[in-house]
Amino acid sequence: MRKKELEIVLDPEVAFDAAQLEQELIKSAQVQPDQVKYIHRLKRSIDARGRQVLARVRADIYLDTPPTEVHSPVYKYPDVSDKKEVIIVGAGPAGLFAALRCIELGLKPIVLERGKDVRSRRRDLAAINKEHIVNPDSNYCFGEGGAGTYSDGKLYTRSKKRGDLQRILQIFVQHGATPDILFDAHPHIGTNKLPKIIEAIRETVRAAGGEVLFDKRVTSFILENNVMKGVTTQDGQRYTGESVILATGHSARDMFELLHQQGITIEAKPFAMGVRVEHQQQFIDSVQYKCEDRGPYLPASSYSLVQQTVYNNKQRGIFSFCMCPGGFIVPSATAPGEVVVNGMSPSRRDSKFANSGIVVAIELEDMELEKYGPLAGLHMQQELERKACEMAGGTQAAPAQLLQDFTNKKVSKNLLETSYQPGLVAVDMNKLFSEDMAYRLREGFKAFGNKMRGFLSNEAQIIGVESRTSSPVRIPRNKETLEHIQVSNLYPCGEGAGYAGGIVSAAMDGERCAEMVAIKVNQAS
Incomplete structure (x- = not known):
């Protein structure tokens, strides 16, 4: 494998124009265009410390075929329609990425979202803005995609030790995000583009045999001798599975109160x-x-x-x-x-x-x-x-x-x-x-x-x-297994549980919880 590692400083108008950027990278590598097999852009950032604002770009220029992991991989999701079921409460980034990871690991996710699908949420957001009417189950915090969908969509995180950050970004790209998020220093999708990406993720879950259900606010937990068996929703439906991943977001106050009422430890x-x-x-x-x-x-x-x-x-x-x-x-x-x-x-x-x-x-x-x-x-x-x-x-x-x-x-x-x-x-x-x-x-x-x-x-x-910067409550869990410290088969997850602080960190935490669920299910098989 032959490659050249580059770090160059450019005017912003060059760095943010794909064609000009490619030309400058090839020029800096001192090679002919026909020698280049692949350009792997690693990072682009703004440097405004000096009198002139500049852009810094890091990239690898491959002069023969690069290893497969360099290309944005396409993640595959097998049919899990007849596999063991996992209940996921909440369809924000933690819940949706937990669902995708469950599918990869051979488990069927049943995602229960208290709010509406991402398109239907828009009417309720309009009602808040224009008529001052707040729907407690469908608003800027609740509904498909979670709080981040209609409140920014920043993908920057400092919690890179919690999981594979690049993998999360690649999954977003696979579902419609611009590839620029893979190398921008502060990636951002935007609230106008996130809804379609969230819809695409939902359809991936459904196409693989998983379920994503709306207007399913959880009203009680099904417990037997401190073992989580499932949940009951406001319409009286019971949903049981191998485990429950609780990914409700930092504003689900009724969930914190419900946990407390049912004697499940919170802090x-x-x-x-x-x-x-x-x-x-x-x-x-x-x-x-x-x-x-x-x-x-x-x-x-x-x-x-x-x-x-x-x-x-x-x-x-x-x-x-x-x-x-x-x-x-x-x-x-x-x-x-x-x-x-x-x-x-x-x-x-x-x-x-x-x-x-x-x-x-x-x-x-x-x-x-x-x-x-x-x-x-x-x-x-x-x-x-x-x-x-x-x-x-x-x-x-x-x-x-x-x-x-x-x-x-x-x-x-x-x-x-x-x-x-x-x-x-x-x-x-x-x-x-x-x-x-x-x-x-x-x-x-x-x-x-x-x-x-x-x-x-x-x-x-x-x-x-x-006032909703982060959850005022932590749902404590075992550091190794990620299970609740008191209730087995309950996996507190994401921002609402106190273990994430944004879209990407919540998504990574969702994946980790799904992986721990799969390990336990496989051990019990």
Whole structure:
């Protein structure tokens, strides 16, 4: 095997044009085009540290036939219609990738999703935005594809030790994603493209003999002597199988309450809450790229900020979360009477707005554990979300304040144009939060203003509340087998169980749980 390993620096207009990029790679390899058998692009990233913004590209140039694993493999899914069944609760990335992996390993997945299919969800999202009606089973958090489908679709993760990251991306490509996600440093599909990919994954599961069922909210677990046998859904149907993979997402509060009611061990865990801050994307570009117009080739720029704050001798981090360049702020409540905001970006990231969660770490000692036990964090979320709804008038309109006014404790007379469709109501956000959270947010924004000149101004506004950053509950499991520590044949999985933090990490966790289920089933055979 002959190959040349390259790392080159290019102008963005060259790096982001497939034909020009290929020409530059061949030129840098100092070979003739007819000598090249395959170009394996490994990584493309933006370098904005200098005066001129550049793109860095790594690639391997193969001068003879490359090994088969270099090409994007095509994963095959055999017929499992008559195989042993595994119940998977939730059709988000953890549940869907668990289903695909079960099929590969010769098991039949039965996926139960409380919400609607990905197309039908759109009507319920429109109802939230336009009519302020929240369907508790179908919204930005619940439904086929999970929370990530209609709230961004970022595929970046730091948890590469949890599984095969490239494999997850390749499966997305096999189901319709652009191959660019295989080598971009911060891959992103976009909320406008993810629904079709999710549909394709569902059809792969069904074509192999698996089942994906909708409007199937689980209302009880079927337990016998601490052995999980299956689940019962709201329509009275019972579903039993070899194991249950619980992949419900971080907002399935009724699942946490159900586990607690049925005596299945759960734990409170740290999480974070705060606001969404919204700037003009052009401002973020001007700071990050040091130019007024990024042009047609550079992607919308993002940022990552973190600061430590001290209040009453307690140190807590405040940090940016789920930054959405060229995106929108969306209503993510899962029940009437609460206001929750999240961010999303279309594939082009061409909105004139940039938004990011700015959130404060919530530790166990900040929660009322004695009163609420393992559900203490959940109650903190609910109280803040209900207060936000009440302060903004009881609809899905969100409380908001100009950023500098917030840090100066001044009520804003007027608010800015926003991407948040249900609308904004000017309030004193300092009164929305507890004294310590408001203080930490103010101090954090002041520090961020020093790190990014112009960040702290009344040309930006904060919108509340960003409270669903991660699950406030962990469902404990054995580190080796991934089974629940108390109930056998129960596999807590993904974000809702406290073991993932995004689409890719949830997908990897789903695969790992499926693999552990298969090992146990095979041992019992």
